[in-house]
Amino acid sequence: MRWRRVLVALMLVALAAAAGAGLARSAGDRGRPDPVRAVAAELRCPACQGESVADSRSPIAVAMRQVVADQLAQGRDRDEIRRWFVQRYGADVLTDPPDRGVRLLLWGVPALALLAGAYAAVRTLRPRAGRARPAAPRTPGARATRRAWRVASVGVVGLVASVAVVTYRLDPPARPAPADPVAVALQLAHDLETQDRYDAAAQMYQEALRERPDDAVRLRLAFALLRSGDSDGAQRTAREVLGREPNSPDGLLVLGLAQRTSQPVEAERSLRRFLAVAPAHPAAAEIRRLLSPDPAPNGR
Amino acid sequence: MLGDLGTASLAAGLASATLTALLWLRVALFDAPARIARLGTAATLAAAAVACALLEAALLRHDFSVRFVAENGGRHVPLYYTLTSLWSALDGSLLLWLLVLGGYAALLARRAYPARLHAYAMVVVSVVMLFFFALSSFAANPFRPVSPVPTDGPGPNPLLQQHPAMGVHPPLLYAGYLGLVVPFAFALAAPLAGRDGAGWVRLARPWALAAWAALTGGIGLGAWWSYAVLGWGGYWAWDPVENASLLPWLTATAFLHTTLVRGRVAWHSALACASFLLVLLGTFLTRSGAVASVHAFTDSPLGPMLLGFVLLAVAVSTVLTGRRDPEPARAGRPRALSRPTLVLVNGVLLVAIAAVVLIGTILPLLSAPLNGTRASVGPGYYQRTAVPLAVVVLLVMGVAPALRVRDRSAALRRLAVPAGAGLGTVALVGLLSRPGPAALTAFGAAAFVLTGLAGDALHLRTGPRRRPGRLAGLVAHAGLALVAVGVAGSSAYGRDDERTLRVGETLRVGDVSVRLVGVDRTGGSGSMAVRARLALTTSGRAGPTITPALRYHPARDTAVTVPAIGTGPLRDTYVTLIAVGEDSGSATVRLAVNPLVGLLWAGGALTAAGGLLAAARSARRPRGRADRLPPTAAGTGAGRSASRADRPAPKAVGSGAST
Numbered sequence: 001m002r003w004r005r006v007l008v009a010l011m012l013v014a015l016a017a018a019a020g021a022g023l024a025r026s027a028g029d030r031g032r033p034d035p036v037r038a039v040a041a042e043l044r045c046p047a048c049q050g051e052s053v054a055d056s057r058s059p060i061a062v063a064m065r066q067v068v069a070d071q072l073a074q075g076r077d078r079d080e081i082r083r084w085f086v087q088r089y090g091a092d093v094l095t096d097p098p099d100r101g102v103r104l105l106l107w108g109v110p111a112l113a114l115l116a117g118a119y120a121a122v123r124t125l126r127p128r129a130g131r132a133r134p135a136a137p138r139t140p141g142a143r144a145t146r147r148a149w150r151v152a153s154v155g156v157v158g159l160v161a162s163v164a165v166v167t168y169r170l171d172p173p174a175r176p177a178p179a180d181p182v183a184v185a186l187q188l189a190h191d192l193e194t195q196d197r198y199d200a201a202a203q204m205y206q207e208a209l210r211e212r213p214d215d216a217v218r219l220r221l222a223f224a225l226l227r228s229g230d231s232d233g234a235q236r237t238a239r240e241v242l243g244r245e246p247n248s249p250d251g252l253l254v255l256g257l258a259q260r261t262s263q264p265v266e267a268e269r270s271l272r273r274f275l276a277v278a279p280a281h282p283a284a285a286e287i288r289r290l291l292s293p294d295p296a297p298n299g300r
Numbered sequence: 301m302l303g304d305l306g307t308a309s310l311a312a313g314l315a316s317a318t319l320t321a322l323l324w325l326r327v328a329l330f331d332a333p334a335r336i337a338r339l340g341t342a343a344t345l346a347a348a349a350v351a352c353a354l355l356e357a358a359l360l361r362h363d364f365s366v367r368f369v370a371e372n373g374g375r376h377v378p379l380y381y382t383l384t385s386l387w388s389a390l391d392g393s394l395l396l397w398l399l400v401l402g403g404y405a406a407l408l409a410r411r412a413y414p415a416r417l418h419a420y421a422m423v424v425v426s427v428v429m430l431f432f433f434a435l436s437s438f439a440a441n442p443f444r445p446v447s448p449v450p451t452d453g454p455g456p457n458p459l460l461q462q463h464p465a466m467g468v469h470p471p472l473l474y475a476g477y478l479g480l481v482v483p484f485a486f487a488l489a490a491p492l493a494g495r496d497g498a499g500w501v502r503l504a505r506p507w508a509l510a511a512w513a514a515l516t517g518g519i520g521l522g523a524w525w526s527y528a529v530l531g532w533g534g535y536w537a538w539d540p541v542e543n544a545s546l547l548p549w550l551t552a553t554a555f556l557h558t559t560l561v562r563g564r565v566a567w568h569s570a571l572a573c574a575s576f577l578l579v580l581l582g583t584f585l586t587r588s589g590a591v592a593s594v595h596a597f598t599d600s601p602l603g604p605m606l607l608g609f610v611l612l613a614v615a616v617s618t619v620l621t622g623r624r625d626p627e628p629a630r631a632g633r634p635r636a637l638s639r640p641t642l643v644l645v646n647g648v649l650l651v652a653i654a655a656v657v658l659i660g661t662i663l664p665l666l667s668a669p670l671n672g673t674r675a676s677v678g679p680g681y682y683q684r685t686a687v688p689l690a691v692v693v694l695l696v697m698g699v700a701p702a703l704r705v706r707d708r709s710a711a712l713r714r715l716a717v718p719a720g721a722g723l724g725t726v727a728l729v730g731l732l733s734r735p736g737p738a739a740l741t742a743f744g745a746a747a748f749v750l751t752g753l754a755g756d757a758l759h760l761r762t763g764p765r766r767r768p769g770r771l772a773g774l775v776a777h778a779g780l781a782l783v784a785v786g787v788a789g790s791s792a793y794g795r796d797d798e799r800t801l802r803v804g805e806t807l808r809v810g811d812v813s814v815r816l817v818g819v820d821r822t823g824g825s826g827s828m829a830v831r832a833r834l835a836l837t838t839s840g841r842a843g844p845t846i847t848p849a850l851r852y853h854p855a856r857d858t859a860v861t862v863p864a865i866g867t868g869p870l871r872d873t874y875v876t877l878i879a880v881g882e883d884s885g886s887a888t889v890r891l892a893v894n895p896l897v898g899l900l901w902a903g904g905a906l907t908a909a910g911g912l913l914a915a916a917r918s919a920r921r922p923r924g925r926a927d928r929l930p931p932t933a934a935g936t937g938a939g940r941s942a943s944r945a946d947r948p949a950p951k952a953v954g955s956g957a958s959t
Contacts, residue, residue: 008716018731022730044678096680162608
């Protein structure tokens, strides 16, 4: 009998060792095949609810994945990219922000629950002796019973009344603004522009426009379209703005620049109007140079 | 017309619920006969049923003068989803809530329990009921008229028109949530009822078991719905709505286990109260727009009122159950490694998991006023906290049944084989693949539990004493172990890829590949759809053609992905259509291979079945000689006062006095 027990123990020890080896092997990096996905999985999609950039199909997430891919291609590592995103969009862009401030509650509350539960369990397992009293049968007097009845009935009716009163008093609460997807889209588009990715930037502006039809955004879109080489699109967008506000300097500027390839005459008219409307515009000097009768040979 | 009737039925229900609460209070305080109070409960149920029926009728008749129908009905919606659209938005689902609650109240009212305890418990249930009736009539009345009357409505949220589970999942979930009102009511009634209250735990147990089984089924169906409809390939996203259903499940599980062991009255009442309070809190979180979620309902003014009611309920239950006499000392010191100890340990761990889930769910709410920003809590947090705790729970679950045997060394010997199986599984799986430590330990723990259960099952069949009662627990535990394997396997070995395919091109994941055959566009009355026809090939063998789709619902301006799921015994192939090229010549497709997902559904069903089995058994079990009633007393008020005088107070299972 003895040797059998020893054998069983030995076998268990051997199995435990093998299991330990398996665990150790498994604990190493699982080597995700797709580094973009690995980084994107750590970023929260600002336009969705509870989805990571890796999983989401919203255009913002697509653009953010593109940014990640670009940066990886430039040789940045995971932490650098994470830091880059945190700098731009705040710590909330991470699916797992560092546990600081309020987030310490995430660990404090469960720890407290565990401790309180353990304390209660120990108390239950070892009740202190000698304090037990037989539960005294309660026989409340008739007056106390009547008082309880009155109080309780008032309470019950009061509950109904309070619901009614609160309903008529209460305006629907203003919904706390969620992370503003438009702002993120605009920021992202701007970033894309600084990286000369005007195509993607234009897409982002279009996305933002769908949420917030705003002429300022439309003008940014027109510029991005112009720079990405889509002069038709730029013209169309600029005309949309000019339809509402015929003297918009930026609208005239984009329109004129976009017309230059196809309709030089109209382009000149638009640009002259631009100069008339906004002589002090930062781009005015450049345009004057363009329109001067003897353009420099390398003029854009 | 229907609208006016509906508003009237809600008003009648409110009046009747208020009256019923007062009538049961009279029974409790003045020993008044219970018959009228029972009638009041029945009338309240009838009012809820009439309100539901009227709203269904309005939906079916497309009566768009009723606000709820104007917002959630539609002529293009198929009959089945018209029926289920009753609970596809807040106001209507509140009616279903009332109906289920009223059903529980009526069932509870018909039972014959110790009179004072019964009456106080009915007061509690009636007050809960009247609160929700008040909400429904004042703040969320679905019957309010609309003018001008629209000619058609948008139909329910398209996501809720995709899957037949929509007809079963919400009612089942509500049956689970609201069943927990009964243990809660008993726990609050017990301290008020004096001697009558002593045996409440044994009376509440069948109710808790039935509710737990329904809740388990509801959570499982919800996960299935999420898997089959949302199209992201997963089944659990730690979304606030999902968390809200998990929270009461955790505490109810702890309640069911601590009630297996004698004594521990404080634990019983705390867990019973916590379970229903978490139901109320979950209702507040998900029905008030307080937290953003995939399937939370929209804004409404209910939030503050629900919060107020939750706080009131917390205060009342703390006052009522907090003050109690200390438990009497037991002879001898408890052994550290015994079944009662482990049951308690598991209770503590389940409460800790509940705390994790609770704080993770409400932190975004808390951080807004504290910090100015809404903190987000991602799945990573739960993976670091709840998952390890759950693995420990699984291990304890495997150890505890073996300790039934009094002899310590015999118990340890019974654990040797399961321990070997668990360690062997970890070694084998860990050396053959790299699933990550969490999944690996979960595999090991599940193997440990399942082997132990198999031994137990053999013991049950061949052992000297046949104890059919254990079968229920065995089935439920086996189900949970299977769920653990499914979760660990699908999260560790799932693979996916996404690409834009031209017609004829192939996307490959592992040995599964799909080739794009074509893209079809169809236009329907209420929706337009694009389907991709894909030829599936599994390990070289040609499979069927599958057609994932994108459905566009113009009425709500939303597009819904309809994944094509090929279910196999060991793994699912899950194909989603993400986008289609303008010329219909290309499609962006996501192909995922999800192993062992089937175990999740099987395990969930098994767990719920175990709960039902236990509920059926514990409801049938004679309640002991002391509190068995004369047959005439059941269901009638006549025998009531006599029975109170004649009968000795029931002996408690739960109270320290009987141990």
